[in-house]
Amino acid sequence: MAAAPLVHGPLQPVDLLLRDVDVLDPRARIDGRHDVRVRAGEIAELGPPGTLPYEPGEELLEGCGHRLLPAFFDPHVHLRTPGQEHKEDLETGTRAAAAGGYGAVLAMPNTDPVLDSAPLLRSLRDAADREARVAVGFLPAITRGLQGEQLTEMAELRQEGAVGFTDDGQPVQSAGMLRKALQYQRLCGGIIALHEEDKTLSRGGSMNEGAVSAALGLGGIPTVSESTMIARDAALAGYEDARVHFQHLSCAASVQAVADAKARGWKVSAEVTPHHLLLTEEDVRGMDTRMKMHPPLATEADRQALIEGLRDGTIDCVATDHAPHARDEKEVPFEQAPMGTTGLETAFAALYTHLVLRGALELEVLVDRLTAGASLFEVPTPLIASGERANLVLVDLDAEFIAGECGWESRSENCCFAGRSLRGRVLLTLAAGGVAYRERALSVAAA
């Protein structure tokens, strides 16, 4: 019997009455004002606003018409543990997740040492069982040490609770190597998530190749370094009838490659990050190292293709690729800076402000894409329905705030949206039936 895919720290199951909240859950086909009762960490009942009576012992929250959504699911975060706890650890990373409205996250294996063995996975899951504010799943490496040369013991890792596998950060270059992993998936299951990058094309680059890289004298990374690998690996997956997930799409050509693979019936899915949906290479002109990420920010046409891909479902879900780095690591010249931006605490507000409020995406589509990662990785999808475990997020869509103005829950502050004015503040996050985050000003009407 394999271990459960997600683990979380001790959470007190809550008894809570949310009065008059505007519930939206496209999967549960709910959109409207309700009272919602959570009893012992489970959604007990929903009723018309003002109809559910207060029961002694439960906490009462006046919802004031704020939006109640299913808690978000992030299939791509870096929690930096073990080995890089100066950037983030399980506690701070999951605290950031909770503050962003996430009820569960999947952690990447490019740690030090690399998560590539069952004993390490066990120890990490034990640590998460003590420290994690929200549920955490782990994706161990496809190849040992992310070296791309030898498969990890995938079957044993799966028994120990591996959600899937990825060589994120050090993508598998050899088609032959990847093919073996795809074949082995028949034995052990587990989604194989792929950071797609042909290093022979991207080597020496630190931003998207084009007008801006030419003007700044920075080495360029061509978008074909991603899209050609997606096309290659989708074909491999089709040939082996394997299930793969493409991480952080960054350009129009990649969206097309995924659409082609889906049209052929190959079992592929894809994610996109808030920064690729909202920023472009023009944001790199100031050489702000918070704008340096893998894959790099591309052009406005690429950005529009990503939004359209997310809207029409070619891209299945949003992932933050939350990549914390210490201040001194990012406070260096652009070419020397490590890749990545944090994203858990700003994802919803940034996307709501710049896509939903501008009419580029409907709120219910955004909610779907922020939660769809769960089913892609074969873990339970948060649902707002009685009898379900409470994985909920309450947001004030009108609240405006400056990202980072009150600091961050993450240990790192390298957020590409820092300083921007955003709307849509997370007030309360319930993960696995317990309170994972509560905005300080959120009042308790009765206790």
Place this chain on the structure above:
Amino acid sequence: MNHLLSIEDLDRAGIERIVEQAARFSEVSDREIKKVPALRGRMVLNLFYESSTRTRSSFELAAKRLSADVVNFAASGSSVEKGESLKDTVLTLSAHKPDAIVIRTPWAGAAALVSKWCDAAIVNAGDGKHEHPTQALLDVFTLRGRLGGIDGASIWIVGDVAHSRVARSNIIAFQRMGAKVTVAGPPTLIPRGIESLGCDVRFTLDELESADVVYALRMQRERMSEMWVPSLREYAAWYQINGRRLSPRQVLMHPGPVNRGVELSGEVVDSPQAVITAQVEAGVVVRMAVLYELLSGPKTPPRGGGGAENAGIAAVGERQLA
């Protein structure tokens, strides 16, 4: 002007102002005592993370001719080799209260970054493959001396544009002064998107005769091992400026150091069309003019601590998302 980080910091009038000031300083170089007291008591710090003989000595000479105190700090043999970060090095050296820091690094944007960490005027003496603004100024100075004016001139920049900070600064500066710029070189060494700077792009020298000025770039030997071109022999066959390709009415420039027999044949280096030594000579007076422009005014009061960081975040916030 508080810093010279990029040639973009200067409009046409600004370039002309510096070039004209440089012309006044040329007279100093001809004196028996080659010194004026303009920057007496000011301190110029040369912070070089890359080996450089001509740029560094040229800045040193420029500062000394203006009677400034000069401190040279080379990254090799220093705390940098012990792992000190750029920021810590700059903060440490700032404790000596330099009035100007002349900085060369292998990293694009480093000079701009340093300008946020200290109160000194920063002069970018080359930041990676990004920019080399004083080279562009001295090239404008040299060319004006030779042609009288640059307006309407056709200038071809030939060679390894991809790895050249000189090319990037000069494309901007020459166009700002009214010239028409064409870059030419092997397709592997012409960066995609360079035409967005306003220049034309050619992959052969077939139309080189239309140029008034031929500016050859240094072909670095290490580019060979990285397979940017098949061989230096083939490069020379297609892109070398030699007596066959250079016409007597054209002016030949090069930022140095020259690889004779590679980007330039020996005979053109020594030809009357070449202004390569004039460029070196211009380096000192132009850098005098730059230091003078930055330091001769009243000292600006130092900024409050921590302000730069917050200003950076605010600046990000002010920019609207696409």
